[in-house]
Amino acid sequence: MGYFRNIQETVATIFEGMSVTFSHFMRRPYTVQYPDRVPIRIQDTLPFRYRGILEVDLEICTGCLACERACPIDCIVIEAVKDQQTKAMVLNRFDIDIAKCMYCGLCSEPCPTGSIHHTSEFEGADYSLESMLRRFVKAPVVAYKPKKGPETDPDIAPILDRGMAYLNDFASAGGDE
Amino acid sequence: MSLGGYDVEVQRPGGLATEEMTLNMGPQHPSTHGVLRFIVKADGEVMREAIPDVGYLHRSIEKIAEKVGYHGFMPYTDRVDYVAAMPCNQGWAMVSEKLAGIEVPRRAEYCRVIACELNRIASHLLSVGSMGMDIGAYTPFTHALREREYINDLLEDLCGARLTFNYMRIGGVAWDLPPEWVPKAVAFLDRFEPLIDEYNALISYNKIYVERLANVAVITAEEAIDYNLVGPNLRGSGVKFDVRKDLPYSVYPEFEFDVPIGSGEVGTVGDCFDRYMVRINEMKESCRILRQALAGVPEGSVLAKVPRKFKPPAGDAYVRVESARGDMGWYCVSDGSEYPHRVKIRTGSFTATSIIDKVSRGLMLADLIAVVASFDLVAPEIDR
Numbered sequence: 001m002g003y004f005r006n007i008q009e010t011v012a013t014i015f016e017g018m019s020v021t022f023s024h025f026m027r028r029p030y031t032v033q034y035p036d037r038v039p040i041r042i043q044d045t046l047p048f049r050y051r052g053i054l055e056v057d058l059e060i061c062t063g064c065l066a067c068e069r070a071c072p073i074d075c076i077v078i079e080a081v082k083d084q085q086t087k088a089m090v091l092n093r094f095d096i097d098i099a100k101c102m103y104c105g106l107c108s109e110p111c112p113t114g115s116i117h118h119t120s121e122f123e124g125a126d127y128s129l130e131s132m133l134r135r136f137v138k139a140p141v142v143a144y145k146p147k148k149g150p151e152t153d154p155d156i157a158p159i160l161d162r163g164m165a166y167l168n169d170f171a172s173a174g175g176d177e
Numbered sequence: 178m179s180l181g182g183y184d185v186e187v188q189r190p191g192g193l194a195t196e197e198m199t200l201n202m203g204p205q206h207p208s209t210h211g212v213l214r215f216i217v218k219a220d221g222e223v224m225r226e227a228i229p230d231v232g233y234l235h236r237s238i239e240k241i242a243e244k245v246g247y248h249g250f251m252p253y254t255d256r257v258d259y260v261a262a263m264p265c266n267q268g269w270a271m272v273s274e275k276l277a278g279i280e281v282p283r284r285a286e287y288c289r290v291i292a293c294e295l296n297r298i299a300s301h302l303l304s305v306g307s308m309g310m311d312i313g314a315y316t317p318f319t320h321a322l323r324e325r326e327y328i329n330d331l332l333e334d335l336c337g338a339r340l341t342f343n344y345m346r347i348g349g350v351a352w353d354l355p356p357e358w359v360p361k362a363v364a365f366l367d368r369f370e371p372l373i374d375e376y377n378a379l380i381s382y383n384k385i386y387v388e389r390l391a392n393v394a395v396i397t398a399e400e401a402i403d404y405n406l407v408g409p410n411l412r413g414s415g416v417k418f419d420v421r422k423d424l425p426y427s428v429y430p431e432f433e434f435d436v437p438i439g440s441g442e443v444g445t446v447g448d449c450f451d452r453y454m455v456r457i458n459e460m461k462e463s464c465r466i467l468r469q470a471l472a473g474v475p476e477g478s479v480l481a482k483v484p485r486k487f488k489p490p491a492g493d494a495y496v497r498v499e500s501a502r503g504d505m506g507w508y509c510v511s512d513g514s515e516y517p518h519r520v521k522i523r524t525g526s527f528t529a530t531s532i533i534d535k536v537s538r539g540l541m542l543a544d545l546i547a548v549v550a551s552f553d554l555v556a557p558e559i560d561r
Contacts, residue, residue, distance in 0.1 A: 010384040020379040021316055030323055049337035049352060072249030104252030104343045109351070110485065118337065171346075171353050171480040 046120040049169065051103045053121045054096050056136045057159050061115040063089040063143035067107035075100035076107060076116075080143060089143035098124055099132035109170055113144065114163025197225060202545065204233045210307065210549070211556025215533075219542055227537040227545055229530045235560040242509075242520040247273050247347060247487045250517075255341035257522060258558040260303055261501035263289075263296035266345040268507040268522075271426065271496040273347040276489035276511050285349035285479040286428045291362070291470050292335060292344055294463045298369075299328040300501035301409075301456040301463075304553040308453055309380050311550040312389045312543075317380040324372060327365055334358055347487060349480035359471050366464050366471075373460055381457065382443075390453060391444030394536040394548045401447065404535070405528040408503015409459060410552055413439040413452030420499035432469045434462045449551035456553070488515055502526055502553055526558040 032038050046052070063080035079093035108117050126132055144156070203214035212233035218225040238257055242250045254269040255262040267289055274281060281289075306321025329339045334355055336344035344350055380386055396406070401414035411418055419436040421429040437458035439451030491513040498505050506523030529552040537545055 006384075013382055013384045017316075017379045017383050020375055030326075047334045047337065047355070049335070049355070050333065051337040070248070072245040072252060102252055102341070103338065104341070105337065105351070106249065106252065106343070169352065171349060171351060171478070 043120045043122070050120045050122075051105050051118040053098055053119055053124050054101060054103075054107070054134075055117060055119045055121075056094055056096070057115045057117075057163060058091065058094065058136055058141055059115075059156050059159050060113040060144045060163050061091065061094070062112055062146065063091050064112060066110040066112070067116045070106045070110050072104070072106065073100055073102060083142075086142075088145070090140050091137050091143050092140050094136040096134045096136070097132060098134055099129055108166070111163075111167065113146065113160060114166040115144075117163070117166045195221075200542075202227075204230075210554055213530075213549075213554065213556045213559065215545065217542065217545065222541050222543075224537050224540055224542055224545060226534055229533050231527075231530060231556075231559050233560065234557045236557075238561045239520045239522060242517050244516065246516050247489070248485070250520075251346065252341065252343045255343055256557065257561055258500060258502065258505075258524065258526075258555055259340050260555050261296050261300035262340065262342050263293045263344065264498050264500035264505060266342060267293055267427070268496060268498045268500070268505055270345045270347050271498065272494050272507040272509045273487070273489065275494040275496055276492060276509060277347075277483075277487070279348050279481050279483060281349055281481060282478050283428070283475045284353075284477040285481075287470055287474045288350045288354060288479055289345060290427055290429065290432075291354075291467060291474075292332065292342070292350075294467045294470070295328050295332060295362070296342075297501045298460050298463050299325045299332075300553075301460050302328075304501075304550075305376075305453060305456050308547075308550040309386070311546045312386070314380055314383075314386065317376065320372075320376060320379060324369055327369070331358070331362055331365060334361070346480060346483070348483040349478070351480075353479045354474065359474065362467070362471055366467055370461070370464050373457060377457065381454070387443050387450060389544075389547055390450035390551070391448055393444075393449045393544050394540065394551065395445045396447040396532065396536060398447070400532070400535075404532040406503070406532065407505075407525040407528065408499070408501070409455045410452055410503065410525070410529050412436065413455045413551075414447035415439050415441075415451075418504075420497050420504050424497055426496070426498065428470075429466075431473075432466045434466050437462060449547050452551040452553075486515060488513060500525065502529075502555065502558060522561055524558045524561065526552070526554045526556075529554060530559055 034042065063078070065078055065080065068076045068078045075097040077093060077095045078091070080089050080091050083090050103118070105118060124132070197218055197220050200217045200219055201214065202217050204212045214230040214233065216228045216230055236256070238253055241253055245253070251266065251269060254265040257265045302321040302325045306318040309317035332342060333339050335358065336342045336352055396414045398414045398416050401411050401416055406414070415438050417436050417438050422436050437455050439446050439455055441448070441451060442454070443450055489511045491511055493508065493510040495506060495508045503525035505525065508521040509517050510519040512518040533548060537548055540548070
């Protein structure tokens with residue numbers, strides 16, 4: 001009789017599985033068609049902490065090289081020299097090789113102003129490797145110098161606010177809330 | 178051992194010439210879960226031996242540690258086992274903390290446990306899903322991956338990445354739990370737990386599925402210990418050993434959970450089905466741990482004060498964490514400088530590879546897929 005019991009068990013368990021599958025005809029689909037049929041851009045739905053392609057706000061970059069030192073794969077190259085006359089740091093070069101970057105986020109953690117930060121942009125495909133090298137400094141710029149009090153320049157204040165909000169999301173060492 | 182130089186045995190039953198065939202399975206094979214190659218000596222459909230040939234995914238991660246320093250190595254630990262990266266993060270953080278004698282805040286330990294257990298569920302889902310797919314049932318895979326996607330979303334909220342988390346830091350974690358995250362995680366558990374039973378109805382007790390897995394590649398408890406199997410593979414053979422329970426670390430002693438072991442419910446203890454079922458049951462246990470952890474997250478800071486130039490005193494340390502693939506050992510020798518002198522990672526997949534040759538003898542060729550899937554091998558973890 002084992003033969004018929006085998007058949008019966010097989011048919012019964014397959015129908016049990018199939019009933020689960022059929023019940024999914026009645027359920028709402030979980031998937032969306034990317035990229036054409038999404039109601040809003042995927043980039044806008046991503047969480048605040050999402051680590052996408054790196055971006056630098058040069059307006060608030062202090063040229064401290066903390067990010068360059070923190071990067072484990074040296075994909076950030078910064079050239080900052082001190083101007084002998086004005087005693088200010090001048091950024092000659094700020095390159096990030098997006099092709100090398102592994103999006104670990106170690107660079108944005110030590111940044112004092114939140115200048116270097118991850119965006120929610122993730123579509124970085126391109127036709128050539130050279131264009132993956134993001135050059136942020138077009139012409140030499142004077143590095144940002146943090147002020148004692150709150151930032152007064154109306155052009156820079158919102159950028160700094162964004163930067164500090166980004167930084168505040170990181171856990172602070174030993175700090176008690 | 179020369180891998181290509183097998184003697185060809187010629188047998189002539191009834192004057193008909195037959196010979197054993199040496200086949201390559203992999204390195205590029207959809208069911209080997211990465212780049213893993215087997216040299217199979219087959220007599221018709223029956224395997225005489227199947228020798229795993231590892232090393233295709235070697236990235237010298239241990240050597241990289243000597244180059245990038247303690248803080249910089251954390252993202253690399255994600256790549257040791259990309260399916261369950263959180264326990265690897267934790268292993269590296271713990272071994273560095275042990276070297277330097279750093280106390281981790283309690284809230285950080287809770288964050289770590291929550292992240293690790295979510296990641297364990299995700300890893301086991303991928304394992305049981307691809308197990309179905311490997312032996313020919315495609316639907317369970319989509320079901321498992323659907324749930325895994327929700328975990329990925331949760332972890333993405335938590336640490337900004339879906340696979341290579343880089344969530345933990347030496348002395349704690351990089352980000353606190355986001356606001357409104359705990360209720361979201363509890364809502365996920367509420368939805369997920371009944372789905373395990375649905376999953377069982379869908380495939381686990383399907384007759385064809387059971388026939389493919391029950392009594393295949395039976396590993397006795399002694400063999401499992403002899404061959405150094407760890408994690409669900411060891412527990413599938415009926416050995417009740419879990420690092421979280423027997424050598425407790427972090428805050429695991431505070432939680433109540435069971436260690437599921439193989440019971441041989443449809444075949445023999447230690448067969449492929451038992452290893453599969455241990456993973457299903459472990460997901461339930463992980464849900465239990467998560468519920469307790471999410472309900473009791475203490476207040477406080479999540480990161481201890483650790484200098485950016487991290488220089489642990491000279492010495493060595495070894496820690497064991499229970500990764501999704503079992504007991505994962507992290508050994509680090511420090512010479513007092515900014516860079517580790519030597520790092521060694523002991524992974525469960527590597528030892529599981531060594532027993533494949535033994536259990537595959539005499540099995541059908543198609544069963545090798547079931548065996549490999551039941552061990553839940555992750556190729557990057559074998560080679561590092």
